[in-house]
Amino acid sequence: MHLMNLLLACIFALCVIAAPADFKLHSALTIPVSGSAxxxxxLAAAIAYARSHPTSSVQTAADGPKKKYCGRYVTTPDSDPIAQELLTDGTNVCINMKPxxxxxxxxxxxxxxxMYFDDDGCFGAxxxxxxxDRDQWQRVPxxxxxxxxD
Incomplete structure (x- = not known):
């Protein structure tokens, strides 16, 4: 079992590292389902996809049309106690937090x-x-x- 986990981890790492910068998705992306074979x-394919696409900065309502609503998040430092909207624009583009x-x-x-990453552009860990999950909030420091x- 440990050998299989090591093999899967190696395959995952190779997929992420070897993802070309000009990658184009030619078929529907398979959404990872926890616990599936x-x-x-x-997950490796989704990460490779995210890292191969340009990023955009978080937009406010004044910046343009409303994007698809996914949920809510809270940032640090936070001068506004109201949670921000977690959005996607339907083009599956990585979104950066405000600097x-x-x-x-x-x-x-x-x-x-x-997916949530610890660096800009959906890079890092x-x-x-x-x-x-309608009833779950997750800490993502x-x-x-x-x-x-979507």
């Missing part, structure tokens, strides 16, 4: 699958990943970027 491979801010806690209530697949 293909979870590690699906100097990190996400501290998140609740994904509506998007199929979201994967802090957490999960599909929708250090998160600087995220991607949600």
């Amino acid at each position: 293909t979870y590690d491979a699906d 100097g801010y990190t996400m501290e806690i998140v609740g994904n209530t509506f998007c199929n699958f979201c 994967l802090v957490w990943n999960k599909g929708p 250090r998160t600087k970027s995220y991607i949600c697949f």
Whole structure:
């Protein structure tokens, strides 16, 4: 069993490291489902996809049309006690936190699958990943970027 885990970890690492910068998704992305036999491979593919796409900064309502609502999150430092909206624009693009801010806690209530990273551009360590859960808030300290697949 340990050998299988090591093999899967190596495959995961190779997929993430070897992802080309000009990667184009030619078929529907398989959303990783926790506990499935293909979870590690699906997660590696989703990370490779996220890292191969340009990032955008978090937009406010004044910046343009409303994006798809996934849930809510709270940042640090936070001068506004109201949680921010967790959004996706439907193009599956990595979204950065505002400079100097990190996400501290998140609740994904509506998007199929979201991943949270400790560096800009969906790089660095994967802090957490999960599909929708209406009753769960998760601590995600250090998160600087995220991607949600609707």
